[in-house]
Amino acid sequence: xxxxxxxxxxxxGVAVIAWDRDSEHLRALEGRGGERAGAPSxxxxxxxxxxxxxxxxxxxxxxxxxxARGWPEGTIWLQMSSVGAAEADELVRLAExxxxxLVDAPVSGSTHPxxxxxxxxxxxxxxxxxTAASRSSTGVVPSALGGDAGMGSRLKLAANLWMIVMVTxxxxxxxxxxxxxxxxxxxxxxxxxGPLAPSMRCRS
Numbered sequence: 001x002x003x004x005x006x007x008x009x010x011x012x013g014v015a016v017i018a019w020d021r022d023s024e025h026l027r028a029l030e031g032r033g034g035e036r037a038g039a040p041s042x043x044x045x046x047x048x049x050x051x052x053x054x055x056x057x058x059x060x061x062x063x064x065x066x067x068a069r070g071w072p073e074g075t076i077w078l079q080m081s082s083v084g085a086a087e088a089d090e091l092v093r094l095a096e097x098x099x100x101x102l103v104d105a106p107v108s109g110s111t112h113p114x115x116x117x118x119x120x121x122x123x124x125x126x127x128x129x130x131t132a133a134s135r136s137s138t139g140v141v142p143s144a145l146g147g148d149a150g151m152g153s154r155l156k157l158a159a160n161l162w163m164i165v166m167v168t169x170x171x172x173x174x175x176x177x178x179x180x181x182x183x184x185x186x187x188x189x190x191x192x193x194g195p196l197a198p199s200m201r202c203r204s
Contacts, residue, residue: 001107002053003029004114005080010034019043041070048074054081064094073099076129079149080121082106082160088153095149101129104152108159122159124151 003025006016010032019037020026026036037043044050044067052063071077077100079091088104095102103125113119126149177184 001111001114002051004111005051005053005119006034007032007115008117017043017047040067043067044070044075045072048072049076049078051078051080064091068094068098071098071100075100077102078105079103080105080107082156083153085150085154085157088150092149101126102149103129104149106152106156108156122152122155124153124155125149 002018002020006018006029009016010029015035016029017035017037018026018029019040019042023036026034030036040063050071054063077091077095079088079102083091083106091104092102094100103123105121105123105125107114107119107121109119173187174184176182177187
């Protein structure tokens with residue numbers, strides 16, 4: 001997904017210098033005008049905005065600690081990986097310790113939406129970082145959440161739970177249709193066209 005996001009930035013005229021554990025992943029990026037970094041420190045040393053899009057929860061803190069000494073003060077850090085609440089809080093503390101402004105901005109979507117610039121970005125962080133973060137974003141930011149950085153990761157966890165519950169409920173309902181010899185397409189049509197269509201408006 002990181003490669004697709006980098007391509008979108010290049011399309012918008014944003015200079016990109018990137019690092020990946022597998023340098024072969026950067027070959028296509030170089031062909032489009034991006035710059036390959038030999039180490040993470042080369043990315044952060046000359047950048048005003050740094051984006052991290054990493055594979056799993058442990059990678060974020062490891063990467064942050066690995067390059068912490070090289071952060072120029074005042075850097076905007078767009079943390080766009082899916083991490084847990086505890087990891088997000090660890091990254092907030094790391095950023096604060098090195099004078100870096102963290103925008104916790106995990107995404108909802110996959111590679112294809114990233115390629116089309118249609119990711120939903122769940123951004124949380126200080127208002128002062130909004131302009132720089134918006135220029136470097138690669139999708140649609142529905143809202144900059146109030147409160148401190150770290151709320152974006154918490155919202156992502158809640159959204160993921162909602163999707164898991166919805167998919168599980170759909171699977172169970174389809175299984176019930178099969179067991180009752182009911183045409184599953186009738187059930188799908190009811191969900192799509194009837195009052196049970198997944199549309200909701202909530203009030204707290």
